[in-house]
Amino acid sequence: MKKALILEIKGNSLDDGPGIRSVVFFKGCPLSCEWCHNPESKRPQVEIAFDQNECVGCDTCLGICPEGALDRGNPFFIQRERCTLCFKCVEVCPSGALSRVGNPMEVEAIVKRVIKDKPFFDTSGGGVTLSGGEPVMAMDFCAELLSAFKAAGVQTLLETCGLFDFRAFETKLYPLLDLIYFDLKLMDPALHARHCGTANAVILENFRKLSACQSPGNTKILARTPLIPDITDTENNLRALAVFLKECRASKAQLLPYHPLWQEKNRKIGRHDPLGDSGPMKTFLDPGRMARCKAILQEEGITVV
Ligand code: SF4
Ligand code: SF4
Known part of the structure; x- marks a missing residue:
């Protein structure tokens, strides 16, 4: 039986698509964005x-x-080069301070967990969201999982970093998805490589090709940009994003406000903060900064949803 590494399944989410949703977080991502809000999902x-x-x-x-x-x-606290991940310490820790991150799960087990919330999906226009990490790294597993959700009448949404094999995605996943939230972070290839660990050419090409699959009045795909202070929220980046969206005939985008909670998560899994102690990285995104970013896209004719 096939399994995928799952970080968490979170119910009652109001932040990951329309209505009330259950979010399945996959573990593993082909990008390595410095500010990743779920750093424990990267590896x-x-x-x-x-x-x-x-x-x-207690020192147990x-x-x-x-x-x-x-x-x-x-x-x-943990010397990771010595740790063999036996999890004996996790078993005895009385407070939950030590924990295992990631569990292999089968399709059936995930569906069983999520389907309990179907009455909430049905009354709110919600459904299931596959997030991460990058779910598409487990393409065949996702195809099986999405098929099971479609068979059960559950609305499906994928949050993706956009780095995948387009032909396989188009054949295996696209027909099973009601919505696709597609992250576009940095338009400049060198900056993308520097801050996200890979070039952005395939990501942009995939967005372009997916946009071409949309029929008028039935758009599944929505571009999303996390606003990272002085990295993605610059005027240059946002204007370049707007130009690209218009080339792709995409009229809408979502802006995701930066928050600094990822830094604490990073420490828990034993990683140093790659962005250091710079001021704007330590605080939640200023509402004025968010308003300025929205205004830039709107001036360029992009509706911010
Ligand atoms: S999982 Fe815990 S008990 Fe096992 S080797 Fe690592 S630190 Fe030690
Ligand atoms: S990590 Fe858990 S077991 Fe270890 S000292 Fe803290 S509370 Fe006790």
Whole structure:
């Protein structure tokens, strides 16, 4: 039976598409955006996390670790080069400060969890959202999962970074999706490579090709841009985004406000903050900054939804 690595299944979400939704977060992503709001979803492997705020200092874990991998002198507590991911410490931790990140799951188990919420989907116009990480890295698994949701009458939405094989996507996933939220982060290829870890040519081409598949009045695809201070929220980037959207005959986009909560998540999985302590990265996006970004797109004829 096929399995995919799932970070979390979250019910009652109001932020990941229309209505009330259940969100299936996949683990593993082909990009490595410095500001990723779900950094624990980046690696396609199981990990261990430590939450300093939950630790009650009982030291039970220190006594049980067979590798001596837990060390109060380590800024992240866990010496990951020694840890074998046996999760003995997670089993004994009384407070949940130590936790396993990622679980392999079968299609049936995911559908069973999500389908319980169908009455909420039906009354609110909601459904299931596949998010991540990047779900499309598990293309065949997603095809099976989406088929099962369609058979059960559940509306389907995919959140994607856009880096995938278009032919396979068009054949296997596109017919099973009601909505596609497609992230367009940086239009400049060099900046995209620098901040997201890969070039953006395939992503832009995929958006262009998907846009060409849309029929008037039945647009499944929506471009989304996370507003990262001084990186994606610059006037140059937003004007270039608008030009590209118009070339693709896309008239709408969504802007996602930056928030700094990812930095704490990053620490829990033992990673240093790649953006350092720069001021705007430490605070939620200023509403004035959001208004300015919206105005730029609207001046260019793009409706911000
Ligand atoms: S997962 Fe196992 S090896 Fe790693 S810190 Fe916990 S007990 Fe030690
Ligand atoms: S077992 Fe849990 S609560 Fe106790 S010291 Fe270890 S991490 Fe902290």
